[in-house]
Amino acid sequence: MRRRLINSTLAVVLVVIAVFGVSLVIVETRTIEESAHESVRSDAARLVSVVESRVVAKERVTAETMRSQVPGDRHVRIELPGRSPIELGERPGGDTIEGRATGSGGVSVTVRLPSSTVRAEVARTLLIILAVALLAVIAAVFLAVRQARRVAAPLTDLAETAERLGSGDPRPRHRRYGVPELDRVADVLDASAERIARMLTAERRLAADASHQLRTPLTALSMRLEEIVTAADAADAAPTTDKEATATIREEAMIGLAQVERLTDVVQRLLTNSRDPRSGSAVGFDLDEVVKQQIEEWRPAYRKAGRAVVRSGRQGLRAVGTPGAVAQVLATLIENALMHGDGTVALRTRIAGNQVVVEVTDEGPGVDPSLGARVFERTVSGRNSTGLGLAVARDLAEADGGRLELLQQHPPVFALFLSRDVEGPAAG
Template sequence: MKRRMINSLLGVVLVMVVVFCVPLALFEKRTIESAAQDQAGAEAVRLLGIVENRIAAGEPVNGSVLRGQVTDGLYAEVRLPGREVIRIGTPPTGGSPLRAVETGGRGESVLVDHSRQDVDHEIGTMLLMLGVVALLAVQAAVALAVWQANRLARPLNDLAETAERLGSGDPRPRDRRYGAPELDRVAEVLDSSAERIARMLTAERRLAADASHQLRTPLTALSMRLEEIIATEDPETVKEEAAIALGQVERLTDVVQRLLTNQRDPRTGSAVIFDLDEVVKQQAEEWRPALRGAGRHLVIEGLHGLEAVGTPGAVAQVLATLIENSLMHGDGTVVVSTRIRGSSAVVEVEDQGPGVPPELGARVFERTVSGRNSTGIGLAVARDLAEADGGRLELLSQRPPVFALFLGRPVEER
């Protein structure tokens, strides 16, 4: 591209030089010749006037008198009737001279020659000056073309590098502008694409992290049910555990569907009125075996018969996250209590463990923030699930740890 730009600009300049210099050279050549011819004519008229005046005054007319009257570089001949020709100056050489002849009323005449060699020398000097100007113009054009080509090539190379970085998975926008509207437009589009790609990659990584965390809990519960089935030989127990496992599979399917739906549109919700006791009881049954295995207990307290507005699967997932956190990071009995606060139905999960470190506080809901060397994703995902249906998840107490899930209630019950 640089070579094309240089060649194009150089070609344009050469054409302009030819179009401008050739007519100018012809015009200047004619001007120089015309000026030389006019000089010879004017000299002949002046010299004839001097001769006529001296003849009229009766003064002598000879070479010694007229020699000082002729401009240097010109050759003149004065012819008087009956006398020898008076020659002044050196006859010109180097081609036919530019000649002017003037004749007086008494038969006298004056011939003046302007040397062709002098005219040709002046024309050559003019052509040399034009050539130098043309050469300087070409050199300036080449320098300008090289500068302009480099000026445009650098942004293009930079844009190509940006596009290559985007293709290699580095979506950081560079926010560079180059002072050219077209190039700046391309840079803006690339930066916008980089931001979109960055958001898409962030969303994909977040989906992967959320999926790994949200699927782990129901898979763990399902694994415990299958272990119960393997450990028992009682057909009734097997049937009961299989039914529970089937319900967990359905909830697992719901988790997957909810993940995909939230990935397409995080605001999408399927809030309904549901029985809060049923969700709390179901989660208690799923996590009691794991707590018993750790020598701990889970109890349910508070009001019964509460109805709430939300997505049962999402609420179950939030409660599962809170109970799992109590199992992993807490101690003692896990208490799940339900109550009413204002227009909200509240589910609290509390244990007797060391609680949330003081330096963390409410930051436990931020992604990657954890005080127990875990992923730091669970509570962040739980808060997102709660807010998706218009609820909220809060930390009421750091020690002992008390997490509260606030859900809307049906209007008729308020």
């Protein structure tokens, strides 16, 4: 922008100089030429008057007596009746400007001025005009740079302010620049920063309140599940108890207890982030354990639906993130495949550069082509669900420095990308 302002200012100045400069050159040239013609005519008339006065006074009219009356750059020819012409000055060659005057008694005077003298005068005038134009251009450059700096610097500062707002720093700067339009933009940005700060504070307070309220029922649910496990152990010790039913109760209770613990970790993480969003709990962890845990938790539900959930791909991978959050993301994908998909659900792990990838796919109809990547937007759903599951899952993935993507719509392939833990135990 600074360059554009300078270029536009210089363009205007150059156009003005060109228009007025050319006009001035034409006018000055004509003025010098007319002045030269008038000068030689005036000299001729003056010399005629001098010659006549000398003739009347019966003084001698010779080259010596008239030399002092003739300018050095002119050639003069004096003609007297009955005498040879008197010539003063060097006869010019080439073009000349001529003036002639005739007096009484047949006296005639011709004055010639070389055209080169006029051209030299025109050249000197042109040099003066060019020097003035050059000074005008230099002054215009100086003023343009100063004005561009005055306008561009505040715009750069406003852009940095907007970038800070976008990066999550809503502190107003309260800077003003002395330009009404720019000060108006600064006022709007400061007001937006204050509104964003209030909204972020309200959202963090809401997250903290919700996390705090969720911890109590989760704790109660965990205690009830532990009581079920304890009761199952006591029933298992009785000789008349159905061992298979007791084992099933214990297995379901342990799975439920693991899910509650994972949810408790997620809630605790949300509560921590709401208090200080810069605090992170990402650590290196064994990805195989999380994938295996999810398959074991969801296998009974899939078995009941007459379907299967399997895993494939590379094993022994370690990722950087929060195990509870990663498990929650995978649980969301597996649940969506159970509710909206069909056939076998496969979890495949692989390496992509410095990232580890967990792909979740099924044999169902896939994602509606009209939705595409919009399935991650809140309230967007193709199967009459709330539309929050995938949105929350993507937020959890991004909070751990990863990302959740839809790689393929049919058959559906969702991929969770996480940073690879290269400092942990070597992969097998």
